Amino acid sequence: MDVTRDSSPRSRSWPTPTEPPADPVGATQLVKAVTDPLIKAPAPAPAPAPAPAPEQSDRNEPTQQLPAVDPAAPAGGGAAHPTVSDATTHRRPPRADQSLRERPAFALPGWLPLLALLLGTAGVLLVLARAGAIPHLAGLPDVRNAAAKADGGRMDDRTIAAVSAIGLAMLVSLAGLLSNPGGETRVLTRWGRYRGTVRRTGLLWVNPMVRRRRVDVRLRHWRSEPVHVTDRTGTPLLVRVLIVWRVKDTARVTLGIAEHETYLREQVQAVLTRTASALPCDSNSAPGPALRDGQWFADELTRALAAETAPAGIEVYSVQPLALDYAPEVAESMRRRRLADLDAGLRTVLVDDAVEAAALAVRRLERATAHELDDSARSALMEQLLVAFVAPAGVTASVPAPAVRPSRKEGKPA
Template identity: 65%
Template sequence: MDVTRDSSPRPVSRPAGPPDLPAGGSGEAGAAGSTAATGRAQPVRAASGGLAAPPTGKTPPAPADDPDGPPTCRLTPVRPEVDAAGPASRRPPRVDQALRERHALAAPGWLALFVLLLGTAGLLVVLVRAGVVPEFEALPDIRSEAVRRGGPTGLTPAEIAAVAAIGLLMVTVLAGLLSNPGGEARVLTRWGRYRGTVRRAGLLWVNPFVRRRRVDVRLRHWRSDQVTVTDRTGTPIVVRLLVVWRIRDTARAVLSVADHETYLREQIHAVLSRTASRLPCDSNAGPGPALRDGQWFSDELSRSLAAEAHAAGLEVYSVQPVALEYAPEVAESMRRRRLADLDAGLRTVLVDDAVEAAALAVRRLERATAHQLDEAARSALMEQLLVAFVAPAGVTAPVPAPAVRAARKEGTARKEGRPA
């Protein structure tokens, strides 16, 4: 008998497919308990609500992220046959990886000024030697021999070529001078192709044969006008927003969209409409969150708008609602409804407090007198105490006497054909 071979029965292999989740839900605790119980890693829930594909021996290649942008959350691909949550939510625009801001070649401005000074000096020397410009007595005589002997003055072909070359050089240097103030950048393009961005402030020299577009890269804020949207209940509301943003990638802001400011405004309106429709404006004394509660509305607007504007090279810091009101056509009715809800809540609180106080007073009276009241006497005493407690608070309600209530009860029982 070969004792080196394992003769124990092999476990039956399970068919491929997503294993069942534990009955405790799809949270981390349930996933951890299932892993501990079965000894195998269980699939996790994907962002769209379905089960993620089980791990295989090969790791799928991860998508390339934008190093300049926010980190991308890598999720395991969701299989369509197990995705029971419906279609996936819309994704923000995809970033163009080929279009990215880079530094353009720019020389210091003092070098260009030095070249201009040398060109001016050389041009004067050529003109003085040819006798076109009179000589200054304080300067040494640099005129040619023919000019000194009183011959004809004029430029020779060689001197004309030198003057033309010096003039062309000076024009080229002057055309490349660039004065860039702080807080601004220049996007350089040549024949429609991106050539770099100049962010350095001061006097610079760049290629004179490129097109320069001025871009404001300072921190900016924009206060929107009144935007009318609808909340989850379909009620129209008016919102005003304050958006703090700046241009992060000048190449994408200039070349990926026609106008980045118009793009940002339209995205603000779209994000506001989508976010406001998820919750009601007010809870109206009912359970559940509302748009006015806490910082959820502002945080969700900031997160959604930052994702939409990232593809255009814009960085959004915060989106804050500075005004959140009902539309004029429903403002008065909603105000009356809010007051009615507050009044009803106040009445409920007052009545509950009065009932508790009346019951406590009856118990103390029975304890003090050492006499147990019957049901009719206790009900009559509590009714009188309730009237005494509630009437000064403005909550008036007719309370029938015990004899009247007993007669009504007996008449109702006779009509229904049952004993009183």
């Protein structure tokens, strides 16, 4: 691919293999070639004969689907480039552990441990009051037993055991309390074994012997850094995408991979590199699909990334390209090439418009003067009109008077 094509302005808007010396009126051989089809239409070329159908092989060989041929590919000897239909990946995504699936964990409402704490506090106070460890206040009923009244508040072994049991129950109730806000879950493991996921929000109670890991399950978006990739023609590109995703399976995200955000970033770079190499960045030189077709590029990235991250418990909703630019080392060359292509197309449009305007002017002149010009006069007039339309500002060309052909319907002299 030639990315350094010179786009400097030429002396003429069209190339000529051999230019004859300019005549006094400024007409060129190319102008005649342009105006001749307007005067005399060429005969239509015969239609090409249909190519014979290929013979069916009789060998017992497995059938193989051939890739679609790019219409812009060279006709002789070159390998055909795959089109959009061949951009699908044929590699198999990693398999997930089928036994590792998210399941709900055992959790109780938070009001139960709070009630247990209140009852435990009341029970401890009652036991201590009966044992005489708490001094009796006047005006309150005396709940001390006979031993406590006789010993003067001495605590025996039974009282110590009862207070210890109630305190242990209160400690278990307090240690199992869990506050789970909205958009977050808790993955519970005990001694390395998965015990379930808590998705209920609010104040809950879980087993205090399990380990709790917080996982964000809200809908999240991530704007990637510029990723260096190359298109099908080998041109370096910089691509930036916006990814909308969320955690779907908390068990696989926590226990199946080391770090799910790092895994997602690495997969984004791999999918971008593989997808961008399927098509060229632009389709200026050759018609066909290109990476600039944002809808196809986004759909293909979403499909490929979702297939790669699904075994890890990550659900990808969309991948949208935010920027698709050439790398800095080739950006200037590609800009010059694009401007040269636009300049060539603009020149073609200008020449076509000038030819149509000249033909229309000649026809209106013939109708206005009621005289029909011959072929040579019409060709000379159109040449001069084309020179006047296409010539730069300040360049003038003399237009000779057209030769008038005698009318065919003249009467005989008297």
